[in-house]
Amino acid sequence: MSASLSDSFLRLIRIMDELREQCPWDRKQTIQSLRQMTIEETFELADAITESDWKGIREELGDLMLHIVFYAKIGREQEKFTMEEVLNGICEKLISRHPHIYGNEKGEKIQVADADEVKKNWEKLKLKEGKKSVLEGVPRSLPATVKAMRLQEKARQVGFEWENKDQVWEKVEEEMAELREVAGGPDHARTEEEFGDLIFSLINYARFLQVDAENALERTNKKFIHRFTEMEKIALGNGKDLRQLSLEEMDAIWTTVKQQKQE
The missing domain is CATH 1.20.890 (cAMP-dependent Protein Kinase, Chain A)
Structure with a gap:
């Protein structure tokens, strides 16, 4: 890490310490009160990315970095964790989940053919770490469109996947026909269910077209x-x-x- 980069990071840490000690608003914040603001900042970053607004991306990354430092500060105050533990934790995770770069527990580098195989190995390693399901890492609070995409991607890593996009489109047409059959009928719950199935299938088709549905x-x-x-x-x-x-x-x-x- 360059001196300027480390100095900038430590400067932010110092400012966070000062704000937490001296600013009434910053002293008042908790992890719960920060949660919604963090979500909003994440969506603001997403907006900047959608627009390819690099100046906006830089600014929003700074806002998110502030939130990370804020949570770490509160974590230290509550004696739950420190920033050092946060940083070392992600470093250790990255090293352990990239055995093709850093080697496995025996020090042996694992050979991978492409990025897809890297993702499959990643999911296998997560299961070894104690995950009970490959779907476990998908946050419950994700927007439904993004969640559907992530669920499909994770299922793909264990081979639960269509062979080609034509099969997926057939599924879309099947779900569309089922929706038409119940649309306008007395069973609103069934209509909602079939509508959800159709959207899920369309998101799957978008994935096969390498289109980000969201x-x-x-x-x-x-x-x-x-x-x-x-x-x-x-x-x-x-x-x-x-x-x-x-x-x-x-x-x-x-x-x-x-x-x-x-x-």
């Missing part, structure tokens, strides 16, 4: 926001509110906006 949906969200707000501007420019327009009139404006190049 990112793809977010891009569509942003595209919708852009087109809708442009439609509002055009309506106001004509002296009208959207509520004063018929669906046909709104659709005509939407088509015009859609044909324009999105900035």
Whole structure:
């Protein structure tokens, strides 16, 4: 680690110590009160990544680093763990889970063919460490789309996987037919279940296309926001509110906006 890097890290540690001692707001915080703010910071980082906003990524990484240091500070105060234990813990985990780089417990380097084999070995090592299921490491609070993707990826590591994307698409069509069969019927719970099955299958298909389903949906969200707000501007420019327009009139404006190049 360079002197400038270590100095910067220690500077943040010192500032955190000072804030915790002198700032009423920082003194008041607990791991529970920080939780939601940490989630928000993570999503802000995700937004910056989606936009390829490198300046934003740098800033949001700093915000997340502050949260990590904050949790470690509280951990030390509660005599639960220290920053040194946090850092050494992840270092030891990385070394033990990369036997193709650092060697196994016997000092022997394990040969791997590609990145996929690295991921499979990673899951095997996690099970050896005491995990009861390959799915155990998927956080319960993950957004459903991301969670579905992670569950599928982890199942893949033990061979529970379709052979090709055509088989996955057949499953999508099967789930779509099952949803159509129950849609609008009296059993709302069944409709919701079939809808979930269809989304799960579409996420699986996206994975086979090497498309990030969460990112793809977010891009569509942003595209919708852009087109809708442009439609509002055009309506106001004509002296009208959207509520004063018929669906046909709104659709005509939407088509015009859609044909324009999105900035």
